[in-house]
Amino acid sequence: MNKILEVRNLSRIYGKGCALCIESTGPEADTNLCPHCGSVVAVHDVSFDLFEGEILGVMGESGSGKSTVVKNLYFDQAATSGQAIFYDAARQYDLFSLNSAQQRWLRNHRFGMVYQNPHLGLNFNITAGGNIAERLLMSDLMDYGAIRDRAKTLLARTEVLLSRVDDLPKHFSGGMQQRVQIAKALATQPPLLFLDEVTTGLDLSVQARILDLILEIQQELKTAMVVVTHDLGVIRLLTGRAIVMKYGRVIESGLTDQILEDPQHAYTQRLVASVL
Amino acid sequence: MQTPILQVTGYEKYFALHEQNKLIPSAHQVNLTVHAGQLVALIGPTGAGKSSVLKGIYRTYLPSSGRILYRDAAGHEIDLAQANEHQVLALRRHEIGFVTQFLHCLPRQATLDVVANPLLAVGGGRKEARLRAGELLSAMNLPERLWSVSPATFSGGERQRVNLARGLITRPRLLLLDEPTASLDPATAERVIELIENLKAGGTAVLAIFHHPETTRRLADQVVELAAPPAIEEILKEIA
Numbered sequence: 224m225n226k227i228l229e230v231r232n233l234s235r236i237y238g239k240g241c242a243l244c245i246e247s248t249g250p251e252a253d254t255n256l257c258p259h260c261g262s263v264v265a266v267h268d269v270s271f272d273l274f275e276g277e278i279l280g281v282m283g284e285s286g287s288g289k290s291t292v293v294k295n296l297y298f299d300q301a302a303t304s305g306q307a308i309f310y311d312a313a314r315q316y317d318l319f320s321l322n323s324a325q326q327r328w329l330r331n332h333r334f335g336m337v338y339q340n341p342h343l344g345l346n347f348n349i350t351a352g353g354n355i356a357e358r359l360l361m362s363d364l365m366d367y368g369a370i371r372d373r374a375k376t377l378l379a380r381t382e383v384l385l386s387r388v389d390d391l392p393k394h395f396s397g398g399m400q401q402r403v404q405i406a407k408a409l410a411t412q413p414p415l416l417f418l419d420e421v422t423t424g425l426d427l428s429v430q431a432r433i434l435d436l437i438l439e440i441q442q443e444l445k446t447a448m449v450v451v452t453h454d455l456g457v458i459r460l461l462t463g464r465a466i467v468m469k470y471g472r473v474i475e476s477g478l479t480d481q482i483l484e485d486p487q488h489a490y491t492q493r494l495v496a497s498v499l
Numbered sequence: 500m501q502t503p504i505l506q507v508t509g510y511e512k513y514f515a516l517h518e519q520n521k522l523i524p525s526a527h528q529v530n531l532t533v534h535a536g537q538l539v540a541l542i543g544p545t546g547a548g549k550s551s552v553l554k555g556i557y558r559t560y561l562p563s564s565g566r567i568l569y570r571d572a573a574g575h576e577i578d579l580a581q582a583n584e585h586q587v588l589a590l591r592r593h594e595i596g597f598v599t600q601f602l603h604c605l606p607r608q609a610t611l612d613v614v615a616n617p618l619l620a621v622g623g624g625r626k627e628a629r630l631r632a633g634e635l636l637s638a639m640n641l642p643e644r645l646w647s648v649s650p651a652t653f654s655g656g657e658r659q660r661v662n663l664a665r666g667l668i669t670r671p672r673l674l675l676l677d678e679p680t681a682s683l684d685p686a687t688a689e690r691v692i693e694l695i696e697n698l699k700a701g702g703t704a705v706l707a708i709f710h711h712p713e714t715t716r717r718l719a720d721q722v723v724e725l726a727a728p729p730a731i732e733e734i735l736k737e738i739a
Contacts, residue, residue: 224585274585435607442619459603464584478558478584485560489517496518 226310227415227447228273228296233305235291235471238262240303248470250490255286255470265291267471269305275414276445280462280479282452284494288471289451293417296449297336298326309333311414331361335408335446339420341400344407345392351378351403352388355410362411377406381436398429405436412444419451434460455498459483467491502570504673504704505533505556510565510580512551513731522735526551527728529565531706533673538695538705540715543725549708552725553675555580556706557597558587569595572672592620596671598679602662604650610636611646614664621669628668635664638694640687655682663691667698674698676707680714692718 241260266288307318355374422430466476510529526548554560567579614632
């Protein structure tokens, strides 16, 4: 098995930061807000590896910094410090030292992202088919017929009715919007996919179908995924390994079943006990 | 005597419950050896840590101390208590199976696929994987009309058979069984016993906990009896 992503000492601070930020925040300090300068230490010193075809879970409650991690990796936000290497076949990219054109190229060709809020992942002014076409165009597919065929195949795969290809996303249900987002993210068959709370807020039966779909796709395409969620059920069903975050720090990492059945950290024990 | 597949020495497991500021002993000084084609049965009262031994080997629990030496198909010796996560995941996929009493699966997947999936994951073809899954389910008397349905709605005994079939399909080198026949009727339990005998004959090493002493008598080549761990104060004295 080969490594696809290596993240080392990733940090992200909102605000100007000061010399006391790090020592005054984190799980021990019970806050991510620096009392000296008012900066928010959203993520500090996060490291992990992801292997080809693997699904890694990032769990934690709101404000733990888990979404910030994937937003940094997908270039939605710039990391404050740290390193991330993306291994793509024979090539490797030092993500945070790329220029914005190179970052855009990776986003469009090699990465995919599905957001909790479909407004972030979809363009609501164009149709479902148009959303997928947009991503295909950005990845250099130019032929109209080919684009339309591929869009239809993707929507069929994610179980969106083909009769709705030309409808606007705002006329879709929440679950359907997530399917279109997934189809769009998968359009370029990226080897690396980020999923940020994709089933949060959907009703249970819809959630289950989306999770099923994600697992099926993972088995077919062997896509490596980073799944961010506060939902332990999602973690259990989808992931093989997981990290637990609190106030921007990784407080525990391990095999998913081990974290759920034999959590080591007091916080994880509380988290698991409150659900199971 | 050939080299064992699994050798556990001094395995211990305590749970540190931070919230209650407590240390709970679960397994204490467990030693055992399993050879290829052999079944070792764990017996002992509830609370003696039988499941905790299986979970420690599978690394669902992090062992507190002791060594769990596993000899893999390539002949390398790995201490499962220390192995990294990717090593453990690879061994789970290719060599070590665990059948528990619980089945976690997605609501939409057909039973046949739930069973076939582990074989697909190690590179089998879909058609032959499903064929093999069907054979196992038939062998365990699971009616064919249920194969296309998700096991989410199944009864305890039906789920247990799905779980077993799923655990057996890759013919693991080491199989961990936690009461695999507990909720089966006698006739079905009999079929399961045959399947386990069959696996043993094929060289699989098995470490098992059985609900019925009769099953232990029939299948076990060796029995390891666990005693309930001493109170934590005693253990702490021992360590000090």
